[in-house]
Each structure stands twice: as structure tokens, then as C-alpha cells.
Amino acid sequence: MRAFVYSSQPSRVVFRAGALDDLAAEIERLGAHRALVLSTPEQRACAEDVSRRLGTRSAGVYAKAVMHVPIETAEAAREAAKSLNADCCVAIGGGSTIGLGKAIALTSDLPILAIPTTFAGSEMTPIYGITEKGRKTTGRDARVLPKTVIYDPLLTKTLPAKIAGPSGMNAIAHCVEALYAQDANPITSLMADEGIRALASSLPVVVSEPLDLDARAEALYGAWLAGACLGNVGMAIHHKLCHTLGGSYNLPHAETHTIILPHAVRYNRGAAPVAMGRISRALDGVEAAAGLYDLAQKLGAPLALRDIGMRAELLDEAARLATQNPYYNPRPIEYASIRQLLQNAWEGIRPG
Numbered sequence: 072m073r074a075f076v077y078s079s080q081p082s083r084v085v086f087r088a089g090a091l092d093d094l095a096a097e098i099e100r101l102g103a104h105r106a107l108v109l110s111t112p113e114q115r116a117c118a119e120d121v122s123r124r125l126g127t128r129s130a131g132v133y134a135k136a137v138m139h140v141p142i143e144t145a146e147a148a149r150e151a152a153k154s155l156n157a158d159c160c161v162a163i164g165g166g167s168t169i170g171l172g173k174a175i176a177l178t179s180d181l182p183i184l185a186i187p188t189t190f191a192g193s194e195m196t197p198i199y200g201i202t203e204k205g206r207k208t209t210g211r212d213a214r215v216l217p218k219t220v221i222y223d224p225l226l227t228k229t230l231p232a233k234i235a236g237p238s239g240m241n242a243i244a245h246c247v248e249a250l251y252a253q254d255a256n257p258i259t260s261l262m263a264d265e266g267i268r269a270l271a272s273s274l275p276v277v278v279s280e281p282l283d284l285d286a287r288a289e290a291l292y293g294a295w296l297a298g299a300c301l302g303n304v305g306m307a308i309h310h311k312l313c314h315t316l317g318g319s320y321n322l323p324h325a326e327t328h329t330i331i332l333p334h335a336v337r338y339n340r341g342a343a344p345v346a347m348g349r350i351s352r353a354l355d356g357v358e359a360a361a362g363l364y365d366l367a368q369k370l371g372a373p374l375a376l377r378d379i380g381m382r383a384e385l386l387d388e389a390a391r392l393a394t395q396n397p398y399y400n401p402r403p404i405e406y407a408s409i410r411q412l413l414q415n416a417w418e419g420i421r422p423g
């Protein structure tokens with residue numbers, strides 16, 4: 072008999088091509104009057120456009136977001152929000168920018184309106200991460216969940232194929248692990264099935280036909296579902312490995328997810344047969360681990376840890392770090408098998 076707990080995350084989602092036009096109305100709906108607009112330095116022009124659209128409701132632009140939210144960046148942004156008298160943050164960009172908004176919200180309670188422009192999914196989660204002295208600490212706090220999310224597929228048009236492919240694989244990883252999560256539930260699993268289907272069918276078009284807006288909208292829809300999965304249930308070995316590799320060796324986030332995912336799925340294959348069947352169905356019937364590897368290859372994404380800067384002599388240590396603290400995974404975690412998984416991922420072997 073079924074038994075489960077499901078908690079929905081209280082956020083408002085506005086999804087359509089051109090939805091950025093609703094920004095001022097959505098800020099008003101939040102009851103905010105002075106929005107601080109956040110972005111990376113690379114997306115400053117986008118943030119300035121948003122600030123112009125807000126007119127007198129803009130408190131200014133803070134375009135200094137960087138990957139993994141260093142504590143110094145978080146503190147400087149908190150100071151800027153305070154000195155500009157901001158009463159809300161608009162975060163336009165990927166997980167790095169939304170992560171900076173979360174760091175501000177964590178100590179100030181300022182509401183976040185997120186406008187995601189990658190497929191990472193941070194906008195749908197109450198999870199934050201801050202890096203101090205080279206160590207990233209993550210936590211959950213209801214205050215950091217964006218109150219409103221505007222998904223506008225037009226904003227992903229500038230996302231180049233080499234960022235879009237891995238970013239989409241990162242989103243698929245949230246769906247995959249939701250299917251065998253300890254607290255998996257029927258609603259999240261439906262979102263996960265549909266998220267994998269939407270992403271796997273659209274991403275090849277996103278990278279090969281950059282002007283195909285329907286494909287970009289479908290991928291963004293999948294990314295929304297994937298973010299909701301990540302926000303609703305716990306993750307397992309795949310996310311633990313990526314967190315260890317990204318945090319300890321500064322490997323690029325989305326690319327690390329892309330490379331590890333087929334191997335993590337292969338690792339769990341015998342222990343989570345129902346999830347494997349669902350992943351396979353969402354991939355149009357191909358075996359889950361090999362299907363994910365083939366999809367990454369089709370996207371032109373990196374397939375081997377050695378190609379993104381991981382040194383072979385660090386694999387022993389990485390396996391030790393990833394197996395140190397016990398955590399939930401459908402198949403028990405043990406050093407020798409995880410070391411082999413990392414070896415296969417380092418070499419970029421297609422999981423058999």
C-alpha cells in the first residue's frame with residue numbers, strides 16, 4: 072500500500088515567452104517598492120534592462136554574482152542591499168545569481184523574484200550554498216525560496232550550446248535522483264518523469280537549432296519541473312559526488328553533473344529497478360545509464376572528468392571524501408565501488 076509525505080513549496084510561477092513584461096506587475100504583487108537587481112558581470116546588460124523596466128521601483132543593479140557564492144561576495148551584496156534600502160531582490164541569471172539572492176534573503180528576509188536564464192533549477196528550492204575558505208556549506212531555509220519565478224524562454228536565446236547542454240543535464244540529474252529518493256512521492260515522481268521527457272526531447276534541438284524557441288521553452292519547462300523535484304525530495308549518490316568534486320576540486324558545476332550522472336545511474340541500477348524503468352521510458356525506451364551518456368554525447372557535452380581538469384591522483388581522495396559520511400542511497404555506498412565509478416567517469420567510459 073502507498074504511504075508518503077508531500078510538502079509543496081509555496082511559490083508563484085509565471086511561464087510564457089515575453090513574461091518579463093509582467094515584471095513590474097509581479098513586483099507590485101509582492102508589495103515591494105525598491106528592488107535590487109542581481110546578475111553576474113557577464114549578464115550586466117540584462118540586469119540593466121530589468122532595472123530600466125522597473126523604473127522608480129529599481130534600487131539599482133548589483134552585477135557581481137560568481138559561482139558558489141563566496142562569503143565575501145555575499146557580505147558585500149548584503150551591505151549593498153542595506154545601503155540602497157532595497158525591499159526585495161530580482162535575480163536574473165543562473166544558479167550563481169539566484170544563489171546570491173538567497174544569501175541576501177538568508178540574513179535579511181528580503182523576498183526574491185527569480186528570473187532564471189539557465190536550466191539549473193535553484194529558483195524552485197529552499198536550498199542555499201555559501202563558500203568560505205574553499206568549503207561550500209549548504210542548508211535549507213524557507214526564507215531563501217523565491218516568492219515569484221518568471222520563466223521567459225526568450226531569455227534563454229543567448230545561452231550558448233556549451234552552457235545549455237550541461238545545464239540541461241544538471242536538471243535531468245535532479246529528476247533522476249528524485250525517482251529513487253528516500254522520500255520519493257507520487258507527485259514528485261510524476262514531475263520527474265515529465266521533466267526528463269521534456270529535457271531529453273528538447274535539448275538536442277536547443278544545441279543544434281539555437282533559434283528554435285519552442286525547444287527552448289520545452290527545456291525551460293523541464294527545468295522548472297526538475298527544480299521542483301530538487302526542492303521537494305532529498306538527493307543521493309549523484310549529488311553527493313558532484314558536491315564533493317565541485318567543492319573540493321573547483322570543477323565546473325553543470326559539466327561535473329553531466330559526466331557523473333550516467334555512472335551514478337549505473338551504480339544504482341540493480342537497487343532501484345522501478346526508477347530505472349521510469350527513466351528509461353522518459354528516454355524513449357533506451358537503457359537509463361547508457362541513454363543518459365548518449366544524450367550528453369549528442370549535446371557535445373564533456374564526458375570525462377579528465378577533460379574538465381580533474382587530476383587522476385586525486386581520485387582516491389575524492390572517493391574517500393564521498394564515502395566518509397553515511398547518507399541515503401538505494402545501493403549501499405562503499406569505497407571500492409565508488410572508486411571504480413570515479414575511474415570510469417574520469418576515463419569517460421560509456422556505462423555498459
Ligand code: NAD
Nearest residue numbers: 111113139165166167188189191193196198226227229230
Ligand atoms: P551560472 O549561474 O554560474 O551561469 C553560468 C554562466 O552562464 C554565467 O557566466 C552566466 O552569467 C551565464 N549565463 C546564464 N544565463 C545566460 C544566458 N541566458 N545567456 C548567456 N549567458 C548566460 O551557472 P548555473 O549552472 O546556472 O548555476 C551553477 C550554480 O548554481 C552552482 O554554484 C550550483 O551549486 C548552484 N545551484 C544551486 C541550486 C540550489 O538549489 N541551491 C540548484 C542548482 C544549482
